[in-house]
Amino acid sequence: MENFKIPMRARLLANENPFGPSPKAQKAIMESISQGNRYGHSDAQYLIEMIAEKEGVKPANIMLGPGSTDLLEKTAIALCRHGGNVISADPSYLSLVNTAKAVGANWKAVPLTADQSHDLTSIAQAIDSNTKLVYICNPNNPMGSVTDFEAVKTFCKANATKAPIFVDEAYLEFLDNPQEKSAVNLVAEGHDVIVARTFSKIHGMAGLRIGYMVATEERVKSVSDMVRSTMGLCITSLKGAIASFQDEGFIAECRALNKASREFTSEQIHQLGYQEIPSHTSFMIFPIRSKAETFSKTMVEQGVGIRMYAIDNKPWCRVSMGTMEEMNYFIEALKITEG
Structure with missing residues (x-):
């Protein structure tokens, strides 16, 4: 504390x-305050369409939330509320794991390798008929390390039929050419992969709370049927995110x-x-x-x-x-x- x-x-x-936030985002936020008496549903849809175009998917593949942690936790609730197990590396970011445990799932922790990357072979071996979710944080928090991005994609292709795989890319944009390293293209190919991004890190909007996840339409629906996606977002955050998204x-x-x-x-x-x-x-x-x-x-x-x-x-x-x-x-x- x-x-x-x-x-x-x-x-x-x-x-x-x-x-952050970027000067353009700050300007958009200030100008949007006078619209604070209105819901931001149309702005949310506009942002969703922008994200879908960038990520090469349909708007139906996008779900917004107040930060990516919110989406990690909502996904854990949706998939793990009837028990089962969730698999992740250890050490790693534990919001999804802790929420899954809180609603009745067990955690299978797989130690990192000697070079601090995910042990993808051991994670694959840990998947069983009770696995509800596999979580990969890449780059990993708190270690700051990365797991080979092509290896992660290969892992996802081989194992997403056994259990949904959540790839948390909150820090991906600190890398050069981040889009080339993302697992997001696997969603367009139809794999049961969930990818999260956030405006809290490189966009400098941590206190404004906005993020998104990309997943198959069925997976987005399985989460959004339980919770309302855009209802938790304020118009200032949406306007700021739209401006920041374009401020390359x-x-x-x-x-x-x-x-x-x-x-x-x-x-x-x-x-x-x-x-x-x-x-x-x-x-x-x-x-x-x-x-x-x-x-x-x-x-x-x-x-x-x-x-x-x-x-x-x-x-x-x-x-x-x-x-x-x-x-x-x-x-x-x-x-x-x-x-």
Whole structure:
């Protein structure tokens, strides 16, 4: 938890984009406030059509939600409410897993490989007649690692007939040529694959809550029959997302700025004797030498927010990429904390 009594010099704990929303999105949001007395159903449909064109699918293959986490959880409820099991890597992002467990499913956790990628062979072997959902987070949170994208596509083609496969691509757009690496084309080919994207990360709209998933029409219907998709979205978020979706220059700039911060931080922590998991995202994670509680407390006292994880019974620090000024704050705080 954040200590709100201490001024936050560097908020590096939630994988937020420090450079967003884009100026075009901000303008669209401000102009839409006067329309706040109206529902945004028509704007939602417009955004759905834009997304469908980009992803090469039909509008019926798109479902919007307030962030991709909302869609992960809704899918878990829809598919796992009668029990069964869900399979994912460990460590990974656990919102879908935790929701599935809460509604009665079991979790089959498959350890990552030595290079921190998904063990696709072991995941395939774990699928059984009670598997309701397979979850792959690629790039993976909290590790920042990627699993070979062609290998993921091959895995999906071979196993989507056994159980639906959810590929979470929240951080994909921090990579160069992200569309070439996406599994979304498998949906157009008819495979039972669900792909999630979000406006919370590179688009810088985490607090505005909007994301989408791409799936077969049948799979979208199985979720949307239980919950109303666009009813949870406000017109400001929709207008902002529409503007940001078209602002390719802003996205490219954020990708470059994030990479610069990541390379600077990597170089600096290496000089301090740390070694991170090579990251392809807007964060990095590395093992620390001191106790987690002491480390976190000391960092917060210096106004730097980070996230702590216990991996293999050892403390790890996950730090989000901020501005260059914020990353300098982080390095100076790290020197004091572990010095």
